[in-house]
Amino acid sequence: MAGIQEVAELAGVSTATVSRALSGNGHVSLSTRERVAKAAEALGYVVSSNASSLATGRTRNVGVVIPFLNKWFYSSVIEGAESALLANGYDLTLYNLGGGGDERRSVFEHFLLRKRVDAVIAISLELTPAELTGLLNINKPIVGVGGPLAGVRTLSIDDVSVARLATEHLLSLGHTSIGHIGGNEQSERDFHLPTNRRVGYEAALQAAGISPDPELFQPADFTIRGGYAAGKQLLGIPRKRPSAVFAASDEMAIGTILAARDLGLRVPDDVSVIGIDDHELSDFFGLTTIAQFPQLQGRKAVEILMEQLHPSRRTQGTLNTALPYELIVRSSTAMRARTS
């Protein structure tokens, strides 16, 4: 409950000096700085962020907007962002936009704009031009994770290349009949991620002189259950069962592995499976995958935000930063069986 006033009295200085001593802005002699620190400590003083924000115009709080919360990928990105923010002395205020239209409008109008946050990180969310200009107008930096956003700094993975790499891994193992489990219409909204992955898959095939077979494509919803159903369809095709499957997410790939087992097919002997993500379960299932490090994505987003917020350290970078990815080979992929 102690205010700056009391600290000032105890230390025998003005409140202005207390403020300068504690914040480090402006010069204060070493001895008074110490006296102030001691007084603050003794009184258990901690600055009122509201008063401070009102005076400075900065809140030390950033808003994070996401479409889902209880999915491994999203919560991992947030985890990375949260710890990086904390380390920089910032709070993270969370806005889950999964609810849909109304909730989304209300978040933008009543919360984000209410001068509560200094900046926003948008994860896998394609902000509308109105939303973007709303934020930009009041001078809030934005960084987007997951896809290009007009006029703001973004971080994204090259989905086409990632998918190509996954497919090439299978090709290099001698597979020529490769199925693909991609997104369905609903999962397409955000940045066309499923389409990009399918494009990469087809490009790799074509580069290898194989023309993609539409019958070897199955749409699903990025869940294990969806991947299971799609995997069954793919592996149950008469006459041309693929010897390998590339799923656009690890959860779908795990579903495919389980589908294969239930069909009596051995992985990787009868069918190789590769995913994308390096999901927390992937190691357990021995899934070969392309890792995409979501926690790192969260940390990087914060890093870029800090550059915008503290232009002193600004290193004018490009608008879109490519995120790293890496092939991790486990036991779900192997050479195509010589016989068969």
Next chain:
Amino acid sequence: MAGIQEVAELAGVSTATVSRALSGNGHVSLSTRERVAKAAEALGYVVSSNASSLATGRTRNVGVVIPFLNKWFYSSVIEGAESALLANGYDLTLYNLGGGGDERRSVFEHFLLRKRVDAVIAISLELTPAELTGLLNINKPIVGVGGPLAGVRTLSIDDVSVARLATEHLLSLGHTSIGHIGGNEQSERDFHLPTNRRVGYEAALQAAGISPDPELFQPADFTIRGGYAAGKQLLGIPRKRPSAVFAASDEMAIGTILAARDLGLRVPDDVSVIGIDDHELSDFFGLTTIAQFPQLQGRKAVEILMEQLHPSRRTQGTLNTALPYELIVRSSTAMRARTS
């Protein structure tokens, strides 16, 4: 950027009236209220929460502290809390305390106490007396989810009863040799949840005249991988392989199902498996479980907080509220085989 001043000018009233008209505190004639609303709308005015908080002492922001973020259970609780908070006009600021000691101290000292939040929700976290009094001293309501916390309102599930119910389900199906996969030392910290579940398991057994066999207990870490390893151990015991397994979490139960499959045992023909949670994957695996509705837990926590924050609606309740749970029977449990 428009402030209350400009709205007042446009509407031809004082800022005091604007404040009253927009907030609903104090009487304002219908006609001026409308004029003010129109002016605010036209200018895109939105109140500065810092200025407002400074004047009122309330932030409309609640801090949520959790030990993990990217686990289904925790992120589901948060999801429930977030939407309930939003509906009440509150923001949710997230503090992930997974990092350990230093981070935890820093969160309490520098963030929560900084007058940034009106209240805190502590999920599955046993706050220390110092942390509790720190918050209580500055008059911040707290609600705890997951276990009793000295002197604050809490929500918790009766782990002993839940475990007993799960075990009774197996007993009622004729099983007499029932293994248990519980927590290991590390998972014991918070509210002794694993111990309570084990106690319930043993109580059910004893009530049925069966004395618990320590060899039919295996500790694990609440993950699928850990449950898999523990399940293998349990189902590989020579001579006295249990005909049923009760795992203290669904993830461990799923691990057990996978372990059984790999051992060539059929679920539920050869072994029945039950868990606790109703995890998002449980339905897919046909897992019988005791559901515990984490999103509801988050919503309820907010409900209780609102009662404390707005004492007008306060209905002085008990200090600890029991959370609901429910047996959900799927295909992983069945009668013990007559023969064998």
Next chain:
DNA sequence: CTGAAAGCGCTTACAG
């Protein structure tokens, strides 16, 4: 029902 004015607790030019 409405306005003038004080106050919330800081920060930061401006002087010295």
Next chain:
DNA sequence: CTGAAAGCGCTTACAG
């Protein structure tokens, strides 16, 4: 290096 004072943008007794 330090202090007096204005100001950040609201809210709310206090009058009327």
